[in-house]
Amino acid sequence: MKKTFITASLLVSMMVAGVASANEFLPETNKIKSNIQTVMVRQGSTKNGPQYAVIDRNPTGYNKQVVGGQTIEGWIKDGVAYTAIDGVTTKAYRINKDLETVMVRQGSTKNGPQYAVIDRNPTGYNKQVVDGHAIEGWIKDGVAYTAIDGVTTKAYRINKDLETVMVRQGSTKNGPQYVVIDHNPTGYNKQVVGGHTIEGWIKDGVVYTAVDGVIVKKGTHSAG
Structure with missing residues (x-):
């Protein structure tokens, strides 16, 4: 959680640089603080002593602040960190991953904002x-x-x-x-589409397709 807030603070600092002049004084708007709280859930009268539990008071990492007249929000959902300015999501990236989504065109066009995905580590090294x-x-x-x-x-x-x-x-x-x-020598696969079970496999160089257990198609397999 701390790492997320530090990242958000750095992002805000970059945004502030674009909207504020060098002579402007900007107060600290978002002090870094922990939302993790440890509470005692059982007294120390037992032989094992007191027991504690960790409570996350802000599980989505949500934060909101106003900088340069703009409302900046940040939150986490399904492992993705989002940043929004005045209600418009401007940045999203998967935490601890190399893919980052950035806005490349503002939302003033009729199609709204446009985004691009940048792979910071294209070889996954x-x-x-x-x-x-x-x-x-x-x-x-x-x-x-x-x-x-x-x-x-x-x-x-x-x-x-x-x-x-x-x-x-x-x-x-x-x-x-x-x-x-x-690990799958027959190339077998199975999926359900529109309520029907579709299977496919290879046997003796022949490719088979079956729907709901009935073979509907077969053809000669050629190495691609």
Whole structure:
């Protein structure tokens, strides 16, 4: 929660710079304060002593203030942090993610405000040290990779059932060896559309489609 308020304060500071002159004095409008409160829910007469519970007095992180004659609001919903100016959402970003939605055109047009999504980390690259090992992850050409201490140990195609795993370390003269595992060899999938159960699968090179248990279509499967 504190991180959210700090981010909101920085955003407000940037906005203030645009609406106030260098000679204007702007009072502090939103002091950083915690909405987390710890209360005792059981007295200390038990053998385990007193017990406490944490209460969030502001679970959505909502805050509101007036800066330069404009009403600025901020809140959190479903893991997304929003900022609104005079009732119009101007910014939204998923907390601790790299995607950020920013307003690129004001709402004065007949279509209202327009937004653009900026990916601050297009390859999804991340790095961390766990138990003394450097673990990296990234995305390239639709494939997600994992490397430990500089050696790729896992790779899989995003949203596919094929997964490439290392089966032999790189100590051999040929380097590491990988094997591809198909977690869904028949390509089976099932979904409900308009109240009907639609299934699809592959068998002996033939693609089948069934609706409510009845095969309605089949065709020859060709590798794409």
